Amino acid sequence: MLSKELPGILECWYHPPRNQHKGRRPVGACQNLQKFTIKCMADLLEYEIEHIAPLFTSPPDKLSQAHLTSFNFKDFIKKVSAGAPVLWDVLEHLVFSAKQQAHNTHKRPAMVILHLILQAQYTRSHRWGRVTKLWAIYLKACGLSAHAFDALHRLGIVMSHKWAANVYGSLSSRAMEEVREDIQRLPWVISHDNVNIPMRVFSQRLHNKSHLNW
Incomplete structure (x- = not known):
């Protein structure tokens, strides 16, 4: 062996x-x-x-601004490719042909491969949605519509719109609370006329409307 x-x-x-190079093989x-x-x-x-599943876990208590902003895609790709070398190699051969490797000296499919793996991880378990949560929060901050969220959620790229709205609201409230604490303990100067805070809601009701705080 x-x-x-x-x-x-x-x-x-x-x-x-073939037998003497004749007939069918x-x-x-x-x-x-x-x-x-x-x-x-x-x-x-x-x-x-x-x-590599533990790399994709994201406990709820780690959804803080510091945790989200400390994520590094390059470092994460290195960990995933090192932890699953055969899977990474197979996907690389599927998405990047030998002809492309010869001609494309700058283009690298690492992000595409990573997202194929993260979609598979998220489909297997919602607990393995670390990158999925990052994209959901980022796209929520960019103002992505609820229908677009639903489409990407079905593809396993982002969390649901409801989840993103709840977490984004929690992060916003936490940031505002930190501002209030800083105002209490630090000297500050602010121009009242320029403080305009738009408060938008996804589903407007008579008792829950978008408004602008002056």
Whole structure:
């Protein structure tokens, strides 16, 4: 089993040579090897995606401004690719062909591969939505509409609009509370005429309308 000739034997079984280069190529063990390969790869990829799952966890108590702003995509990509090398290599071959690698010297599919993995993680468990939560909060801050949120949520890229609205509101309230505390303990100067705080709500009601605080 440790022989250096084993890869050549498997290749011969997978693509048997023609007899004197005439007629159809023998079928050999092509179908059986494919089934065996699929099973082996499925087991290996299952192990790797479970192995890197803790990287995608995000406890509710860590949804703070400091935690969100400290996230680094480059460092995270290094951790994911190191923790699941086979999965990363397979996806890289799927999204970036050898021809592209030869011609595209600047374009790299790392972010695409990462988001394919994070979609798979989020589909397997909502507890593994660390990056999904980051995108939800960011796009909520950018003013993404609720319908667009629902579309991206179905794709497993962001959390639901309701979740994003609740967390964004909590972060906003926490930031405003910090401002109030700073005003109490620090000297401050403010121009009243320029303090305009728009308060917008997603679903307006008679008792819950968007308004502008002066």
